[in-house]
C-alpha cells in the first residue's frame with residue numbers, strides 16, 4: 001500500500017482559486033469528489049490538490065442540469081459498463097480529461113467505442129458535460145472522482161480495451177514527484193484492468209516525466225512497448241491545449257503506447 005499523506009502545495013495545477021457559484025444541491029452532489037483529499041479511503045498520495053475554482057456560467061449550468069444524465073457516481077463496487085453505456089462495446093478509460101477537448105474529438109471519431117472519462121476538477125466536468133450534450137456524445141460517461149480509486153474499486157480486471165492518460169499534471173518540483181500519477185503501483189493496477197491485447201497510451205510534454213513513464217511502463221511485467229521507446233503520435237490523438245502550449249514553450253511531446261500482454 002502507498003503511504004497516506006496530506007496534500008500540500010499545488011504548484012503547476014490549473015488555477016482554481018475563486019469560490020464556485022453552485023447551488024447547494026449541486027455542491028452536495030459533488031461533495032464526495034470535493035472532499036476527496038480527506039476522504040477515509042485516501043490511502044495513497046493524491047496526484048491532484050482539489051481547490052475551489054472559478055467556473056463559467058455554462059459549466060455551472062451543465063453541472064446543475066447534466067450530472068444526472070451523463071455521470072456515474074463513484075461507488076466502491078465494480079461498474080457494469082454495458083449497463084452504464086446501454087450497449088456492449090470496447091471501453092476506453094481516460095484519466096484527467098481536463099476541459100474535454102480531446103475526449104470530444106476522439107469520441108466523435110470513434111463512435112464504436114465507449115469512453116469513460118474520470119476527472120476531479122469541477123470546471124472540467126462542467127465543460128465535458130456541455131460537450132456531451134451539445135455534440136450528442138452517447139458514447140461518453142463521466143465519473144468525478146480520484147482515478148486511482150475509480151480504477152481500484154470500479155473497473156473489473158482484464159476489462160478495458162484501452163486507457164488514455166494525456167498530459168497528466170507534471171509536478172515539476174522534485175519534492176512533488178511523488179504526486180505524479182504514473183508510479184509503479186498505479187501502473188500495475190491499471191495494467192491489471194486492461195484486457196489482454198488492450199493498450200495504455202500516455203503523452204506528456206515534460207521530458208523528465210516522459211523518461212519516468214518509459215521507465216515505469218517498461219518495468220511493468222504485464223505490459224510491452226509497441227515501439228522501441230517513444231511512439232509516433234497515433235492518428236486518433238489530436239493535439240491538445242496543453243500540448244500546443246508546451247510546443248510554444250519549446251517543449252517536446254512524447255507519446256508512449258504499451259500493450260497488455262496476453
Ligand SMILES: C[S@@+](CC[C@H](N)C(=O)[O-])C[C@H]1O[C@@H](n2cnc3c(N)ncnc32)[C@H](O)[C@@H]1O
Pocket residue numbers: 046047048095096097098099102118119120121124145146147148165166167168169170181240241242243
Ligand atoms: C494537466 S491536465 C491535462 C488535461 C487534458 N488531459 C489535456 O491534455 O488537456 C491534468 C488533469 O488531470 C486531472 N487529474 C489529476 N489527477 C487526477 C486523478 N487522480 N483523478 C482524476 N483526474 C485527475 C486534473 O484535474 C487535470 O484536469
